[in-house]
Amino acid sequence: xxxxxxxxxxxxxxxxxxxxxxxxxxxxxxxxxxxxxxxxxxxxxxxxxxxxxxxxxxxxxxxxxxxxxxxxxxxxxxxxxxxxxxxxxxxxxxxxxxxxxxxxxxxxxxxxxxxxxxxxxxxxxxxxxxxxxxxxxxxxxxxxxxxxxxxxxxxxxxxxxxxxxxxxxxxxxxxxxxxxxxxxxxxxxxxxxxxxxxxxxxxxxxxxxxxxxxxxxxxxxxxxxxxxxxxxxxxxxxxxxxxxxxxxxxxxxxxxxxxxxxxxxxxxxxxxxxxxxxxxxxxxxxxxxxxxxxxxxxxxxxxxxxxxxxxxxxxxxxxxxxxxxxxxxxxxxxxxxxxxxxxxxxxxxxxxxxxxxxxxxxxxxxxxxxxxxx
Amino acid sequence: xxxxxxxxxxxxxxxxxxxxxxxxxxxxxxxxxxxxxxxxxxxxxxxxxxxxxxxxxxxxxxxxxxxxxxxxxxxxxxxxxxxxxxxxxxxxxxxxx
Numbered sequence: 001x002x003x004x005x006x007x008x009x010x011x012x013x014x015x016x017x018x019x020x021x022x023x024x025x026x027x028x029x030x031x032x033x034x035x036x037x038x039x040x041x042x043x044x045x046x047x048x049x050x051x052x053x054x055x056x057x058x059x060x061x062x063x064x065x066x067x068x069x070x071x072x073x074x075x076x077x078x079x080x081x082x083x084x085x086x087x088x089x090x091x092x093x094x095x096x097x098x099x100x101x102x103x104x105x106x107x108x109x110x111x112x113x114x115x116x117x118x119x120x121x122x123x124x125x126x127x128x129x130x131x132x133x134x135x136x137x138x139x140x141x142x143x144x145x146x147x148x149x150x151x152x153x154x155x156x157x158x159x160x161x162x163x164x165x166x167x168x169x170x171x172x173x174x175x176x177x178x179x180x181x182x183x184x185x186x187x188x189x190x191x192x193x194x195x196x197x198x199x200x201x202x203x204x205x206x207x208x209x210x211x212x213x214x215x216x217x218x219x220x221x222x223x224x225x226x227x228x229x230x231x232x233x234x235x236x237x238x239x240x241x242x243x244x245x246x247x248x249x250x251x252x253x254x255x256x257x258x259x260x261x262x263x264x265x266x267x268x269x270x271x272x273x274x275x276x277x278x279x280x281x282x283x284x285x286x287x288x289x290x291x292x293x294x295x296x297x298x299x300x301x302x303x304x305x306x307x308x309x310x311x312x313x314x315x316x317x318x319x320x321x322x323x324x325x326x327x328x329x330x331x332x333x334x335x336x337x338x339x340x341x342x343x344x345x346x347x348x349x350x351x352x353x354x355x356x357x358x359x360x361x362x363x364x365x366x367x368x369x370x371x372x373x374x
Numbered sequence: 375x376x377x378x379x380x381x382x383x384x385x386x387x388x389x390x391x392x393x394x395x396x397x398x399x400x401x402x403x404x405x406x407x408x409x410x411x412x413x414x415x416x417x418x419x420x421x422x423x424x425x426x427x428x429x430x431x432x433x434x435x436x437x438x439x440x441x442x443x444x445x446x447x448x449x450x451x452x453x454x455x456x457x458x459x460x461x462x463x464x465x466x467x468x469x470x471x
Contacts, residue, residue, distance in 0.1 A: 032415040039419060142419045153410065161413070224427060224463055248422075267459055272469040280470065287467035292427065293458040 001180065001189035003165045003203065004196040005029025006038040007141070007329050008321045010148040011336025012193050013157050014068075019344055022156040026189070028182065030164035034145040036197040037328055040297035042220060042254055042374065044233045044244060045330040046081050046136035047105045050096050050370045053306060053352040054327075055103045057334050060350060062135060064333030074140065074147045075247055079231035081136035082115055084127040084282075086238050093131045093237075096371070100133070107133045119230040126282050127236075138233065140247045141329060160184075165199075167206035168192060168318065177207065177317040191343050193319045195335075198298050200322035207315050211308055212361055213323045214261035215298035218254065218374055219271045224290040225249030234282075235373050241278045242373055250292060253279060254374035265296035299326035303361065305369035307331065310342050310357040319343055320358060326372055392440070393433035395426020403437065407444055414438060414452055424455060427463050 002009045002016075005027055013027050029035070045065055047058035069076040085093055093109060100107040110132045112124040118132075153159060169179040169186070179188045194200050201213040226249050233244035241255035255275040257268060272294060280286045302308060302323040312318045321339045324331060338348035348354060355367060390400040398421050411417050417437055424430030424437075434454055442449040 032413055034419065035415065142422070146420050150409065223466070272460075272466075276466045276469045280466070287465070287470065289466050290427075290463035291460060291466055291469075292463050293425075293429065294460065295456075295458050 001025075001187065001191070002027040002193045002195060003180065004036075004194065004199070005033040005159065005161065006036050006195065006197055007034075007144070007332035008195040008324075008335045008339075009193070010145065010152065011332045012195060012321060012339045013152050013336070014148060015336040015340035016343065017152060017155050017157050019340065022152070023158070025157045026187070027152070027157060027159045028163040028165060028180075028187070029159070029161045030196075030199065032161050033149050033159070034141065037297055037300070037324075038145060039141050040220065040295060041141055041329040042233075042242065042244065042252055043138045043141060043246060043329070044081065044136065044242075045139060046133055046233075048081060048083070048096070048100055048107050048131065048133040048136065048371065050099065051306070051367050052099075052103065053355050053367055054369055055100060055105055056352045057338075057350060058327075058330060059103065059105055059135075060337070061331050061334035062137065064337065065137065065139065068333060069139075072147050072151055074143045076137055076139050077231070077247065078135075078137045079233060079244075080118075081133040081235065082118060082232045083131040083133070083235045083237055084115070085129055085131065087128045089237050090129060097131060105133070105135055107131055107135075118232055119234065121229060121283055121285060123282050123284065136233065138244060138247070139329075165196070165203060168194075168203055170207055170315070175314075175316055177315060189317075191317045191319065193321060193339055193343065195321040195339075197300055197322060197328070200300070200320065204312070204318075204320070207318065209312055209315060209318070209358070211320065211323070211358055212303050213308070214301050215265075216261045216301045217259045217263055217265035218297050218299055218326070219257055219268065219275075219294070220252065220254045220297065220374070221272065221275060221294040222246065222250040222252050222292050224292050226251070226289065236278060236282065239278045240373055241275065243279055243282075251289060256374060261301060265298055267294060267296060299324075299372075299374075300328075301325045304366035305372050306356050306367055307335070308356065308358050309335070309338055309353050310348060313359055325369070326374060392436050393421070393423045393426070395428050395433075396422045398423050398433070400440070403440060407441070412441070412445055414441060414454055417441070418455055429458070429461065430455065
């Protein structure tokens, strides 16, 4: 059983269905498919991170994204990422770039003219140089979710929406999980993958497992549609903000506002001025665009900004795929792969994934990611 | 236009438009329902209904009625998508005066 019908749960079902009888797989979602973070995300996919774990897993994820977009037929655009940097950021990013290159991600530091070729209307006075990640891509979460759902149903995987799991149930020895309680009654299950985003922490708590997952409110807006002005997703590292032109032409803008973890994600009156001011400095046309919609969501953060993967010590049959710290959509395929391997083979199949198990927090083996944006 | 929508919209005979902003007809919606959509959010995310400049002011009441009728439900039972600011499209510079 998979708890959570977001990108992680759907891709886990996909990779499981390749190996076991699909009719034995049940995916439950508390609301509609994609309703948590997946359909609120900024659509970017990149491998330019600052740790071996993230770079290796994300690079594999990109390979799966390409393969699956051909196989299942969904949109994927290799627009790249451009990290706009100030003088004081350059030394750190030169080091990051060397790390990327070591693991086969061909990023490099580029000058303003290079950026101006990719993004002709940009104000070159606003940055000193940039890091270019040509491997990065943009997808369409809506289409991915529907394509996967339809494919999974056709194989015989059962998907139950509007079914909220309220707790996990252990057997009488309190060692193995044997069922879940939902708003529609109890459902027995041998193996349970908890990929429930913001709901994950409480579900694990119901079987005495404490996971350091904290939802952090995030803000994002989209403008009306315009003709394509540039392909890459741009990051202003100084303000921790990004802009990307979506598949349909709207500009998606995320910008960091100071927020507390576990606070409620509510619209803030200061968000739109904040986001508009940042990108009006980079683009003289930005003040003229029409803002269509502003929404909020969560990054489910862990102390080291890496996900929590794999089985849980002491509770047999429970597997975690959560705490993506803002990178759940892009990690989706590789999350599905390693989680399915753990469930079927007892091994994730990618060595770096083992470093991301829950036990790392009690053992003090944290792996810090520095490049979290938005 | 995406693969998902292309498949659904391959053949459009019915002229009744439900969502003007995103150019979605009654026939598109009936095909989405046939493809398994049984809630407003499913139709919205599959067809992009209500995601254009009017933000669903015209099409959400229509889709609620169409779905309620087709599924034999009371319209009140269907969850409608959240309204998001700024409700009508506003020029970015208005926020920086």
